[in-house]
Amino acid sequence: MTDHMPDRPFISVEAIARRFPGARGAPPQVVFDNLHFTIRRGEFVCLIGHSGCGKTTILNILAGLERADSGAIVLGGQEISGPSLDRAVIFQSHALLPWMTAKGNIAFAARARWPNRARAETAAHAQKYLDLVGLAGAEHKKPAHLSGGMKQRVGIARALAVEPKMLLMDEPFSALDALTRGVLQDEVRRLCAATQQTVFMITHDVDEAILLADRIMLMTNGPHAKLAEIVVNTLPRERTRHDIHRHPHYYRIRNHIVDFLIERSRRFAEETAGGGYDPRRPPETRPGIGGPGGDGAPPDIARRSAAASIAIV
Amino acid sequence: MSKPVGWRAALLSLVFFAMLLGVWQIAATPRGGSGPALDPEYAKLIGAAAAVGQKSPFPTPIEVGAKLAEHLADPFYERGTNDRGIGIQLAYSIARVTIGYLLAALVAIPLGFLIGMSPLVYGALNPYIQVLKPISPLAWMPLALYTIKDSALSSIFVIFICSIWPMLINTAFGVASVRREWLNVARTLEVGRMTTAIRVILPAAAPTIMTGMRISIGIAWLVIVAAEMLVGGTGIGYFVWNEWNNLSIGNILTAILLIGVIGMALDQGLGWLARLVAYQE
Numbered sequence: 380m381t382d383h384m385p386d387r388p389f390i391s392v393e394a395i396a397r398r399f400p401g402a403r404g405a406p407p408q409v410v411f412d413n414l415h416f417t418i419r420r421g422e423f424v425c426l427i428g429h430s431g432c433g434k435t436t437i438l439n440i441l442a443g444l445e446r447a448d449s450g451a452i453v454l455g456g457q458e459i460s461g462p463s464l465d466r467a468v469i470f471q472s473h474a475l476l477p478w479m480t481a482k483g484n485i486a487f488a489a490r491a492r493w494p495n496r497a498r499a500e501t502a503a504h505a506q507k508y509l510d511l512v513g514l515a516g517a518e519h520k521k522p523a524h525l526s527g528g529m530k531q532r533v534g535i536a537r538a539l540a541v542e543p544k545m546l547l548m549d550e551p552f553s554a555l556d557a558l559t560r561g562v563l564q565d566e567v568r569r570l571c572a573a574t575q576q577t578v579f580m581i582t583h584d585v586d587e588a589i590l591l592a593d594r595i596m597l598m599t600n601g602p603h604a605k606l607a608e609i610v611v612n613t614l615p616r617e618r619t620r621h622d623i624h625r626h627p628h629y630y631r632i633r634n635h636i637v638d639f640l641i642e643r644s645r646r647f648a649e650e651t652a653g654g655g656y657d658p659r660r661p662p663e664t665r666p667g668i669g670g671p672g673g674d675g676a677p678p679d680i681a682r683r684s685a686a687a688s689i690a691i692v
Numbered sequence: 693m694s695k696p697v698g699w700r701a702a703l704l705s706l707v708f709f710a711m712l713l714g715v716w717q718i719a720a721t722p723r724g725g726s727g728p729a730l731d732p733e734y735a736k737l738i739g740a741a742a743a744v745g746q747k748s749p750f751p752t753p754i755e756v757g758a759k760l761a762e763h764l765a766d767p768f769y770e771r772g773t774n775d776r777g778i779g780i781q782l783a784y785s786i787a788r789v790t791i792g793y794l795l796a797a798l799v800a801i802p803l804g805f806l807i808g809m810s811p812l813v814y815g816a817l818n819p820y821i822q823v824l825k826p827i828s829p830l831a832w833m834p835l836a837l838y839t840i841k842d843s844a845l846s847s848i849f850v851i852f853i854c855s856i857w858p859m860l861i862n863t864a865f866g867v868a869s870v871r872r873e874w875l876n877v878a879r880t881l882e883v884g885r886m887t888t889a890i891r892v893i894l895p896a897a898a899p900t901i902m903t904g905m906r907i908s909i910g911i912a913w914l915v916i917v918a919a920e921m922l923v924g925g926t927g928i929g930y931f932v933w934n935e936w937n938n939l940s941i942g943n944i945l946t947a948i949l950l951i952g953v954i955g956m957a958l959d960q961g962l963g964w965l966a967r968l969v970a971y972q973e
Contacts, residue, residue, distance in 0.1 A: 491881035523972035
């Protein structure tokens with residue numbers, strides 16, 4: 380094996396935990412603990428798991444909105460101690476300020492990043508990002524007068540407008556209808572590829588994860604949720620919603636993840652009780668090229684698992 | 693199904709008004725014989741009605757209308773301390789309410805912000821608010837007169853103390869219940885505390901604060917009449933009391949009508965301001 384310089388991770392999550400104190404001296408309720416993972420610069424990482432495994436908590440800790448009960452997250456050699464303009468958050472509920480216009484919301488973020496800019500310059504900057512997400516013409520509309528998809532576009536534009544080093548997305552498309560979701564997924568993919576953005580995204584949607592992510596992290600059910608494995612997406616980087624399902628890797632990856640969500644996410648603790656799982660180094664798998672679970676399932680199984688995946692959403 | 697009711701409601705309103713005037717006119721028209729013959733000297737001295745043992749006659753709508761027209765024709769005359777135009781009296785009352793109310797807003801809104809933002813301050817001040825809030829503002833009057841030693845300032849203080857609570861409580865509630873995610877947006881944008889307060893918390897809480905301000909102005913306008921009846925001198929409350937002493941029911945009714953109209957105008961003005969800061973989620 381050749382000795383190569385390991386490329387230093389952009390973000391390193393080290394042994395973070397979330398516990399709730401137990402009532403009357405009972406042992407604390409552990410949502411997750413001893414969680415480790417890394418994200419490389421320019422990488423798109425998705426986290427999939429059932430409700431209650433602490434996904435949003437992990438994202439909030441990454442954002443600096445919450446603190447881990449133990450452990451730390453290191454970003455560029457420094458521990459994350461609070462929120463930062465370098466880590467923009469796209470909220471599930473879009474979280475636009477309803478008394479500001481679409482453009483006003485973006486300008487508010489831009490002014491936070493560059494407080495000394497002239498008003499006109501801030502306005503031009505906001506307009507640029509509004510155009511980027513295809514909302515030219517809706518500048519002066521209040522969020523209440525925008526559709527769900529348009530609101531989330533403003534949310535995306537607001538996050539991108541501060542030119543962050545990293546995007547954190549908490550199920551950004553889950554409140555949207557399927558058609559809008561598809562369109563926005565394409566846009567996010569385009570925007571992130573164009574800007575080489577580092578992204579951490581939480582999702583319930585297996586197809587969304589396969590379309591967008593370079594690596595997909597699978598979490599077991601809580602309490603005591605664990606990062607069971609990390610699926611490396613072996614589909615070509617140039618993929619679209621329209622051709623992705625024709626690629627031979629697609630169903631292997633998809634089935635692997637769906638199987639995990641249906642079965643293994645529950646049984647993982649028993650499965651690994653005999654050892655062989657090191658939370659410090661969750662295994663990376665490549666089901667697309669015949670890793671574990673990547674047995675090239677026949678189409679009827681694929682269809683069945685598609686139905687199953689709807690059930691977990 | 694539901695047609696616009698605009699003009700029909702207005703028509704019905706007019707019908708009710710006409711009915712009210714009709715009933716009033718009938719009820720107020722004096723009846724019966726002229727009574728026993730009177731010593732004209734005596735009757736001149738105490739009034740014809742009183743001389744025969746009747747009460748002062750209740751004015752008819754037409755008489756009240758005439759009084760109203762008379763007052764509105766010359767609202768600002770001044771013929772001595774006990775004979776000032778109704779406009780001047782109303783202006784005194786409005787000025788007292790405005791000063792007391794604005795002072796209360798100046799204290800209540802920043803303090804409410806503090807209470808809403810800090811659970812510690814909330815916990816510390818809540819017992820005081822709960823005890824002070826239900827005290828009738830007029831109960832403060834003797835204390836105010838004793839310490840301030842000025843009746844005009846005392847009535848301003850009473851307005852201050854009665855209008856502070858709704859504003860304080862609503863501001864604190866509005867600030868405390870700003871959506872977590874909006875605050876998180878400000879936090880992830882590394883917006884400073886001051887900017888967050890002005891650009892996020894204030895607009896988010898503004899409708900709730902305005903509701904408090906609207907309740908306060910209503911209470912202040914209610915209380916000023918009673919306060920001025922107590923302290924006397926000037927103001928619409930004093931005017932009402934003075935006219936009671938004069939047994940001029942027509943003047944009292946005129947004043948009551950004007951108190952209602954001005955109270956409505958104050959409320960509508962704040963309602964208009966509230967619409968300016970309202971937002972739709």
